[in-house]
Amino acid sequence: MASFNSHNTVLPDVTTEQSTAQVPVIDKVGMQGIAIPLHILGKRGERLASKATVDVTVSLDHPNAKGIHMSRLYNLLQRYLSNQDLHKSALVSLMNSLIESQGGLSNSAQLNLHFDLTVSRPALISKMSGYQSYPASLCVRRSPTGYKAQLKLTVPYSSTCPCSASLSRQALSDAFIQQFEGKDLSLVEMGAWLASKQASIATAHAQRSFADITLDLSDNEIPDFIGIIDLVENALGTPLQTAVKREDEQAFAKRNAENLMFVEDSVRRLHEALSTYYQATYFRVKVEHQESLHAHDAIAELSGPVHR
Structure with missing residues (x-):
């Protein structure tokens, strides 16, 4: 009686079957939402994130191929990223390997890493500190024309109308x-x-606000995440706080009064800060002020090239 678990059994692989007709090229095919324990480090070696979700795709350029070798993409992610520190060399090697793993079926590959940067931030006055979370994505593409990388980062802040x-x-x-009209007061x-x-007659309304930053990176280097966050927060002047004491809360109120901002003001400040940023060639900014007065939100967008 034959065993269903025989090691001599050759399992079928329909992806190796050739189509008899010419089929269109597929721009991207792969997987999304893969969980990876990824180590992202700051410029000073501090750990900023410990997990990520990954989208990985390759093109299907062979005119008669039925499909790609999808499991190979998954295995390469585990090999190059799982529990590893994210480095330039690892990313470049991974992107090359993704294409090579398809045995001539693909000419390009794309990798999207989604993670939260968990950064320790000090209070404004006291010695308190706490952790702030910044959603980020690093999108990398390898094609016959070269290697391109893009960073997307969301920085929360406060804005007072x-x-x-x-x-x-x-x-x-x-x-x-x-x-006090007519009275002589000291x-x-x-x-x-x-x-x-x-x-306390009236108070100005403030709102939780967000700056969505997109940077086309100028080289293969891993971005200076904390440097970019600092640049954005310093430009706006009103970063959200974590652990605070009363003196910090008062300093925060003063910061808001010193940096009154419409959405137009916010994007202009960020334009000035990012238009000369050394790690990018192009930037895009969208700001959103989640209104406390209106039932709708205010937004503004601005983009432009980086000048050196």
Whole structure:
């Protein structure tokens, strides 16, 4: 009686069958959402992420091939990325191997790494600190024309509406005049009133905001993730905080007052910061202010080349 588990059995592989008719070239075929324990390091060697999801595809350029060798793509991801520090050499070798693994069926390959950068951020004044998460994607493509890489990064921040701030100041001014018109006040008395609950006439509305940054990278180097985050947060001036004390919260309120921003202001600040960034050739920015006044959100987009 024959065994179903015989080691001599040759299992069929329909992907090796040749089509009798010419078929169109497929631009991308592969897998998405593959879980990988990936180590992403900062420029100072600190670990920023420990897991990622990966999308991997190759082109199917052979005119008579039924399909690609998909399992080979999966195995190569495990070999080059699983529990490894992400380095330029590993990425370049992986992209070349993805194409070579198809035995002449493919001329190009694409890899999308999606991960959250977990970065320790200090408080503004005190010695407190905590971890902030920044969603990121590193997209790499290898084709006959060369190697291209693109970084996508989301940086959260706070934005306070300039119009609302102006209206709040006007309301406070009106209340002050109504309360003290014709009275001779000392500076101490004025300061005491301004510090009291009576002076809480109106407050400017602020909102959780997001800057979506896309950079076409200029070389094969792994991006300086923390350097880019610092550049964006410094340009906007109002980064979200993690662990804080009261002095940090007050400093944050001052930061917002010093950096009143419409979405137009935000993208212009980021344009100035990114238009000379050394690791990129082109940048795209989209900002989103998730309104606390309106039921809708405000957005703005801007893009341009990097000048050196």
